[in-house]
Amino acid sequence: MSKISRRDLLQYIGAGGVGAVGGVLYGESVQRNVELLIPQVVPPDDYSPGVASWYNTVCNQCSAGCGISVRIREGKAKKIEGNPVHPVSQGRTCARGQAGLNALYNPDRIRTPLQNAGQRGSGSFEEISWGDALATVGSRLGRLKIENNASRVRLLTGRVRGRLDELFAQFMGLLGSDHYQQYDFTYPSALMAANKTSYGTDVLPYYDIKNATFVLSFGADYLGTWISPVHHSLAYGHLRHGQEGRRGKTVQIEPRMSLTGASADEWIPARPGTEGLLALGIAHALVSDGRYQGSDRDEWSTALAAFSPARVSAETEVSDDKISQLAREFGASAASLAIAGGAAAAGTNAVASVVAVNALNHIAGNLGKPGGVIFNSEQAFSSAAASRPAGHQGVLDLTEAMEAGDVEVLLVHDANPVYALPENVRFQQALQNVPLIVALSSFPDETTEMADLILPTNTYLESWGDDVPDPGVGFPVASISQPVVAPLYDTLSAGDIVLSLARQIGGELPIRMRWGTMEEFIRDRWREEYNKRESAGEAQEFEAFWQASLEAGVWGQPGADSGGNSVPSTSSTIASIANPVSMFAGGESDYPLVLHPYLTATFLDGRGANLPWLQELPDPMTSVVYGSWAELNPATAAEMGIKDGDVLEISSPTGTVRVPALTFPAIRPDVVAMPIGQGHKGYGRYAGDRGANPIHVVANQIDTQSGELAWAATRVKIKRTGEKLQIIKTDGVTRTLGRQILAPKNDHG
Amino acid sequence: MSTFVEKLRSYRKPGYYDEFDYHWTMTIDLDRCTGCEACVVACQAENNLPIVGEERFAQSREIKWIRIERYWEGEYPNVKMGFIPMLCQQCDDAPCETACPVYATYHNQDGLNTQIYNRCIGTRTCAVYCPYEVRYFNWFTYTWDEPLEQQLNPDVSVREKGVMEKCTFCIQRIRIAKDNAKDDDERRVRDGEVVPACVQSCPTEAMVFGNSKDPGSKVSKMMKNPRGYKVLEELNTSPSIVYLTKAHS
Amino acid sequence: MSISVLDALRPAKKPALLTLVLVIGLFVGAWVHGKYLSDRSPVQPIDFSHTIHTTDNEIPCQHCHIYADTTPVAGVPSVSKCIGCHKSLPDVREGPEILKLAAYWENREPIPWIKVHDVPDFVHFTHKRHIKAGLECQECHGSVETMDRVTRVVTIRMSWCVDCHTEKEVENGRDCWTCHK
Structure with missing residues (x-):
């Protein structure tokens, strides 16, 4: 063994030391951070750590009124599913419903009351306290009331139902203003008006798709956007394979294939604006071939005389044979059902078109029977059942009043008319004449940006409320909306804001509106309802009823007839048969294409655009994400030399939008379709500045009978700008190329 | 040495179990599917899928454990669209399993093709081997804009940059169902007790999930439907998902 | 050469x-x-002694860790639980550490205990299953009943979990997805 020199020894010690220090440092670096173990101060009764609990409430992403269950872990909402005992959703939800969590936890939520800190519309706001905000509004309203000028106060809301609607109405009534109106772009105005004509009721009937064997839809995208998509989807599944040995058939008539059209057995692209005419052609064939044997057969024959299949065929561009075939199938099916919606119910002929479709149901004897049109009672659950109209006429009146300087205070709740109205309604310009605009909203949007004062509201997952679904489900039913999490920020529910304002204003308001909170109000009303039904009505019993209703999220009487199911006579429908052809804004020579704006299953009328899960959800028909586009038939595009991604200038007689082109195989060559939903200017980071809003270029055409916006009655011209824009889509090859993807190989041939 | 090689080979053989404990299986009826994509959002919510942003989408780096594929047939006006939900087929002879150099993806006793994030080193070989293209790679560590992270499901890991991920048939829900069954006198999981998020949400009830080893289960009955087929069956991957093709009235 | x-x-x-x-x-x-x-034995905000509670006063573990046999989480007792006893029993109302507890209760503030046993976020661990399988708390946590300040006696690593699962022949105990999530 050789000697180790002193120098070497020191080197070895040094190396060992450096190694040891390195080892300690390594150990330190991989050590996990100190984590805390935070106990509850006082645990809630139903608390179990690491175990989820579910709370039932009502979805507010559209007006269907689906019951939902929200999964809560440690006080945070984790997942939304359908409430299995709710008769509308039956445990299911759509994409929008589930994205409600993005609304609750949206980073762009308004967290405190804000007041305008600059030019109106500049978007600069400063925080103020709730006390100051409520005092400002309350004193202004109080003064107007004392001066007998309360009619200069207007309240505009989105589609609000149930007790919140009642509260709004009561508040405005006591204030002395009868100007409370709602606006919802998706509100089925024409359907309401036509049904009023045909059936004499304001309550939507129940369209029993579930038990139908032949569904003939004129433009109604009932699986994606029309009225109650989740409920209709459940029904559709049943129609297809719910019964042994029977598969229902669906036919869709629309100029551009919708989600529903894609699932239909037949897709018929009739000429836009002639859908009602086609219905009359089918009706004519039904009556003339002797299928209809009612006592009023002659009256029908006379009323339908002008609509022979030959004439209808020429105008609708649907062949004679096809019309006869549809009439045959419609008449011969065990349970046929005709429905109308979407663009077919948004022309200048909207009401006449829906009446024509109603006529089909009359003639085929589909009223009041399973698989047909079933009528709901107005008395399903108190007066709250009949919902308030939320159509276009109300906002036009409001705009006029604002222009005339008749509006001093405008309260806006949960509505975005600046986005969802055609530009030539000039709503935004009219807002400049209003001295005080107060917005009640959870999110900044194009309308809150114009406000002087923003009162931030709870989202629906943090609020009390109730709802009677419209249309109902054939028996009395009502849902309770309850907070599933504590409010995240310094916000109040819209109901609580109204109650606070009532206290601010004083006088008889706080006496008549005596409830401290919205929760108290809902309980009080449900107690009344309970007492009305159960004659005993002891407090103890109500408490049990209330707890049970809260737990279930819904109250209902399955089996009980809602009492509205008497079949209306045909006379008023016959009397209202008119030529249902839509008139378009813009001449055909200058504006060769028809603009077909359509609601999307993701954003609906644009309200879903601030939810990131929906922005990242590929469009069901095109797989496009994060943007908007204009769909053209490949033949039209080829003719004009347009390729995917070419930015087009789409001009209507009233405006222009710029948007990239996308060829789409299932659209008429004379139509250009654009999804509604993008093109926001101030709706948070996810809606961003992306895409274009087709509603803005829609001409302010009005349906002659209902006064509603004919949003599918505008012609446009398109021009290539020479620019290119990448359309982001997830689809690659969209043909199966003989591979075993959609069916076993031998089926492909 | 040779026994070691044999053992290695036997592990390399996908589906080396003689018999599965449960065999989780799904059927999807394309005649009910409307392409509404409720399942896609349900999966995103349940499994902590990231919000990747527009730029990443443009680079095809999105992560969707289930997606709807669409296929056109014919030309205007006789044009038809076919939707098909595409997710990990949980193949019993999974090509991806043979590819992984570190055994990060393997078959478990329940017939599930599983992915262990901690073991994955990100070679992305499995994604190349997968004929269904349902494996997704985390090119980045994604973050959630505050307070969106409050929604994250605590039963599911949030994945980081450099690992592969894919559909698990909502294994966390299977785990909860098994846990409840064990509490209940160590019984077996009953039919209908496990419902993956996509199946739960489906508004047309197009999807059915269950244990195909149980002949009485709903999924076993659905599998016998004459419309049943497996996607790209000729590749012999033995998928655990049976599709029912569209019917005609 | x-x-x-x-x-x-x-x-x-x-x-x-x-x-x-x-x-x-x-x-x-x-x-x-x-x-x-x-730091296997971090200094806690209150100098809580398991020896006094468990050995001297013979309080069983699950009297305070009430969720251990029913949920994944054993549960650290709520402040109300602690103060419940300490208020009602006259001889444990004073003392500097108990006054600290009282202060937390007065302010309705939770006590920020420092975790001694921390399982990573990617691991699914449930106390319930382990207790129902008949494990004693001490098998993993050591003799906590004799600790004045809780000390971690094991290193929580995958090998430690798997060894035990193997030894006890846990059903599917070696499947990755039994524990990974």
């Missing part, structure tokens, strides 16, 4: 030895860190 490989390597011998010593040093350092320097 032959050429020795060893001779050729001689100039490399010393650097190689130095590296070896360095590596050994690294391991020693890491071990020392793990054994003596890492």
Whole structure:
């Protein structure tokens, strides 16, 4: 063994030391951070750590009124599913419903009351306290009331139902203003008006798709956007394979294939604006071939005389044979059902078109029977059942009043008319004449940006409320909306804001509106309802009823007839048969294409655009994400030399939008379709500045009978700008190329 | 040495179990599917899928454990669209399993093709081997804009940059169902007790999930439907998902 | 004359030895860190003694850790639970540590205990299953009943979990997805 020199020894010690220090440092670096173990101060009764609990409430992403269950872990909402005992959703939800969590936890939520800190519309706001905000509004309203000028106060809301609607109405009534109106772009105005004509009721009937064997839809995208998509989807599944040995058939008539059209057995692209005419052609064939044997057969024959299949065929561009075939199938099916919606119910002929479709149901004897049109009672659950109209006429009146300087205070709740109205309604310009605009909203949007004062509201997952679904489900039913999490920020529910304002204003308001909170109000009303039904009505019993209703999220009487199911006579429908052809804004020579704006299953009328899960959800028909586009038939595009991604200038007689082109195989060559939903200017980071809003270029055409916006009655011209824009889509090859993807190989041939 | 090689080979053989404990299986009826994509959002919510942003989408780096594929047939006006939900087929002879150099993806006793994030080193070989293209790679560590992270499901890991991920048939829900069954006198999981998020949400009830080893289960009955087929069956991957093709009235 | 490989390597011998010593040093350092320097026994906001509660007063574990046999989480007792006893029993109302507890209760503030046993986020662990399987708390946590300040006696690593699962022949106990999530 050789000697180790002193120098070497020191080197070895040094190396060992450096190694040891390195080892300690390594150990330190991989050590996990100190984590805390935070106990509850006082645990809630139903608390179990690491175990989820579910709370039932009502979805507010559209007006269907689906019951939902929200999964809560440690006080945070984790997942939304359908409430299995709710008769509308039956445990299911759509994409929008589930994205409600993005609304609750949206980073762009308004967290405190804000007041305008600059030019109106500049978007600069400063925080103020709730006390100051409520005092400002309350004193202004109080003064107007004392001066007998309360009619200069207007309240505009989105589609609000149930007790919140009642509260709004009561508040405005006591204030002395009868100007409370709602606006919802998706509100089925024409359907309401036509049904009023045909059936004499304001309550939507129940369209029993579930038990139908032949569904003939004129433009109604009932699986994606029309009225109650989740409920209709459940029904559709049943129609297809719910019964042994029977598969229902669906036919869709629309100029551009919708989600529903894609699932239909037949897709018929009739000429836009002639859908009602086609219905009359089918009706004519039904009556003339002797299928209809009612006592009023002659009256029908006379009323339908002008609509022979030959004439209808020429105008609708649907062949004679096809019309006869549809009439045959419609008449011969065990349970046929005709429905109308979407663009077919948004022309200048909207009401006449829906009446024509109603006529089909009359003639085929589909009223009041399973698989047909079933009528709901107005008395399903108190007066709250009949919902308030939320159509276009109300906002036009409001705009006029604002222009005339008749509006001093405008309260806006949960509505975005600046986005969802055609530009030539000039709503935004009219807002400049209003001295005080107060917005009640959870999110900044194009309308809150114009406000002087923003009162931030709870989202629906943090609020009390109730709802009677419209249309109902054939028996009395009502849902309770309850907070599933504590409010995240310094916000109040819209109901609580109204109650606070009532206290601010004083006088008889706080006496008549005596409830401290919205929760108290809902309980009080449900107690009344309970007492009305159960004659005993002891407090103890109500408490049990209330707890049970809260737990279930819904109250209902399955089996009980809602009492509205008497079949209306045909006379008023016959009397209202008119030529249902839509008139378009813009001449055909200058504006060769028809603009077909359509609601999307993701954003609906644009309200879903601030939810990131929906922005990242590929469009069901095109797989496009994060943007908007204009769909053209490949033949039209080829003719004009347009390729995917070419930015087009789409001009209507009233405006222009710029948007990239996308060829789409299932659209008429004379139509250009654009999804509604993008093109926001101030709706948070996810809606961003992306895409274009087709509603803005829609001409302010009005349906002659209902006064509603004919949003599918505008012609446009398109021009290539020479620019290119990448359309982001997830689809690659969209043909199966003989591979075993959609069916076993031998089926492909 | 040779026994070691044999053992290695036997592990390399996908589906080396003689018999599965449960065999989780799904059927999807394309005649009910409307392409509404409720399942896609349900999966995103349940499994902590990231919000990747527009730029990443443009680079095809999105992560969707289930997606709807669409296929056109014919030309205007006789044009038809076919939707098909595409997710990990949980193949019993999974090509991806043979590819992984570190055994990060393997078959478990329940017939599930599983992915262990901690073991994955990100070679992305499995994604190349997968004929269904349902494996997704985390090119980045994604973050959630505050307070969106409050929604994250605590039963599911949030994945980081450099690992592969894919559909698990909502294994966390299977785990909860098994846990409840064990509490209940160590019984077996009953039919209908496990419902993956996509199946739960489906508004047309197009999807059915269950244990195909149980002949009485709903999924076993659905599998016998004459419309049943497996996607790209000729590749012999033995998928655990049976599709029912569209019917005609 | 032959050429020795060893001779050729001689100039490399010393650097190689130095590296070896360095590596050994690294391991020693890491071990020392793990054994003596890492905080297996953190100082808690209140000097709570399990010895007093469990051994001296014979309070069973699950009297306070009430969720252990029913949920994944054993549960640290709520402040109301602590104060419940300490308020009602006259001889445990005073004392500096108990006054700290009282202060938390007065302010309705939770006590920020420091975790001693921390399972990573990607692991699914449930107390319920382990207790129902008949494990004693001490098998993983050590003799907490004799600790004045809780000390972690085990290193929570996958091998430790798997060894036990293997030894006890847990059903599917070695499937990755039994524990990973």
